[in-house]
Amino acid sequence: MSFLSLGLSEAISSTVAELGYSAPTAIQTKAIPVILSGRDLIAAAQTGTGKTASFVLPLLEKLSQQHSAANHKLRGKRVRVLILTPTRELAKQVESSISKYSESLKITSMAMYGGIDAAPQKQALIWGIDILVATPGRLLDMAHQRALHFDELEALVLDEADRMLDMGFIEDINKIIERLPNHRQNLLFSATISADVRALAKRTINNAVEISIANERTSQPKIDQWLVTVDKSNKSALLSYLITEHKWSQALIFIETKHGAAKLVSQLEKRGIAAESIHGGRTQAIREQILAEFSSGKITMLVSTGIAARGIDIGNLARVVNYDLPAQADEYIHRIGRTGRAGASGEAISLVSKDNFRELCAIESKLGHVITRKAFEAFPVKKLVPVSILNYVPKHKRK
Ligand code: AMP
Numbered sequence: 001m002s003f004l005s006l007g008l009s010e011a012i013s014s015t016v017a018e019l020g021y022s023a024p025t026a027i028q029t030k031a032i033p034v035i036l037s038g039r040d041l042i043a044a045a046q047t048g049t050g051k052t053a054s055f056v057l058p059l060l061e062k063l064s065q066q067h068s069a070a071n072h073k074l075r076g077k078r079v080r081v082l083i084l085t086p087t088r089e090l091a092k093q094v095e096s097s098i099s100k101y102s103e104s105l106k107i108t109s110m111a112m113y114g115g116i117d118a119a120p121q122k123q124a125l126i127w128g129i130d131i132l133v134a135t136p137g138r139l140l141d142m143a144h145q146r147a148l149h150f151d152e153l154e155a156l157v158l159d160e161a162d163r164m165l166d167m168g169f170i171e172d173i174n175k176i177i178e179r180l181p182n183h184r185q186n187l188l189f190s191a192t193i194s195a196d197v198r199a200l201a202k203r204t205i206n207n208a209v210e211i212s213i214a215n216e217r218t219s220q221p222k223i224d225q226w227l228v229t230v231d232k233s234n235k236s237a238l239l240s241y242l243i244t245e246h247k248w249s250q251a252l253i254f255i256e257t258k259h260g261a262a263k264l265v266s267q268l269e270k271r272g273i274a275a276e277s278i279h280g281g282r283t284q285a286i287r288e289q290i291l292a293e294f295s296s297g298k299i300t301m302l303v304s305t306g307i308a309a310r311g312i313d314i315g316n317l318a319r320v321v322n323y324d325l326p327a328q329a330d331e332y333i334h335r336i337g338r339t340g341r342a343g344a345s346g347e348a349i350s351l352v353s354k355d356n357f358r359e360l361c362a363i364e365s366k367l368g369h370v371i372t373r374k375a376f377e378a379f380p381v382k383k384l385v386p387v388s389i390l391n392y393v394p395k396h397k398r399k
Contacts, residue, residue: 001023003057006024007033011064012101015100025050026049026213027049028053030211031211034211036058036062039185039207039208040207041187041208042210044191044211047334048339055159059081063081063107074128078148079125080130080155081154083131083134084139084158085133085135086167088111095110109130109132110124110129110132110133112134112142116284122145136172136173156185158204160190161189161190162193163191165200170196186208194330222346224345225336225350226347227360227372227373228242228374228379229354229375229381230353230381232353232354238376239351241378243268248318250300253301253303253304253321253323254304258280260323261305264277265303268301273301274301275300275301276290276302277303277304278303282308303323309338318339319348320346320347322349325350329359333367356385360388361388
């Protein structure tokens with residue numbers, strides 16, 4: 001299968017070939033023809049599967065065809081394609097993919113998010129933008145201020161829809177959708193299609209084609225998942241042991257709270273392991289600097305709260321560690337998707353103490369299998385973690 005045979009032009013196909021994409025991934029093979037045909041789409045696909053290119057490439061194709069066919073001139077303050085993402089990091093990442101993929105085309109794109117001065121963003125909108133990638137809050141602000149109009153919008157993409165709902169963006173999304181023209185193409189991407197995502201899709205999307213590659217691992221090489229049961233008081237010692245004994249070159253370590261993150265960094269440092277942390281309490285500039293240093297390998301151990309890590313795309317991330325298991329099983333799937341991205345293999349390790357048993361049951365039920373357990377002699381466990389019940393239903397979801 002080639003990008004050309006999916007219906008993409010020579011220009012776009014050769015750009016992706018230059019980026020080293022030798023063949024489309026599973027999601028790309030399924031999504032590109034549907035999007036080119038103009039149909040609505042609901043796609044279950046995790047990060048790491050090549051999902052961004054699966055919607056960006058066909059949208060670029062359609063926009064560039066119109067540009068050359070009709071000499072289409074965009075009016076000021078108008079956008080043709082709107083991509084909504086849950087976080088500024090993801091917005092920037094998606095926009096940077098668009099810039100890469102559209103190198104040979106005359107297509108403009110921009111990322112728009114909160115937390116920074118709105119004036120330059122307003123200025124950039126004055127001449128219109130073909131593809132706008134935005135977080136819901138800032139987008140709505142701009143629309144309220146009449147810095148942006150949607151009457152020329154042709155397509156809406158909801159990227160990581162489950163995450164946007166988890167982060168409480170539903171009202172903003174609904175308000176945005178109310179402002180959009182009725183005739184448009186709708187694309188929804190989500191790691192998991194939960195009942196809430198389905199409800200959102202029902203309101204937004206008509207007659208969509210549904211595709212799922214969530215359980216297909218062909219495009220995503222092996223993620224080696226394992227866990228160690230450990231007494232809570234031994235967690236940081238166990239983590240230090242794993243880092244040192246297994247000579248880990250890099251790890252993204254997830255932890256629940258920002259206080260916990262700071263404490264863990266100092267515990268690691270006491271054992272001679274250099275580490276950094278990112279969490280919602282750090283400024284955007286510092287978070288970006290730390291991420292860049294982690295990406296370049298200058299920082300090797302990065303401790304992060306779940307929220308701060310959203311949208312992180314580090315090519316070839318070797319390993320993620322759940323120092324704390326996430327409260328939601330879907331979040332676990334998201335986290336492990338940060339490693340083993342297209343073209344690389346990765347490892348996902350969880351440190352599980354007895355009080356995490358519920359979360360473990362929910363995660364293993366979601367996966368449909370138990371995670372391999374490894375034990376280390378130096379860390380005998382006093383409070384044993386039982387084997388999970390695989391049809392576990394969280395209390396709030398029981399009928
Ligand atoms: P995503 O799932 O969109 O976060 O993409 C994950 C990674 O896969 C990104 O770093 C892309 O550059 C890369 N990628 C996307 N499509 C392909 C492809 N067809 N072949 C190889 N790598 C790809």
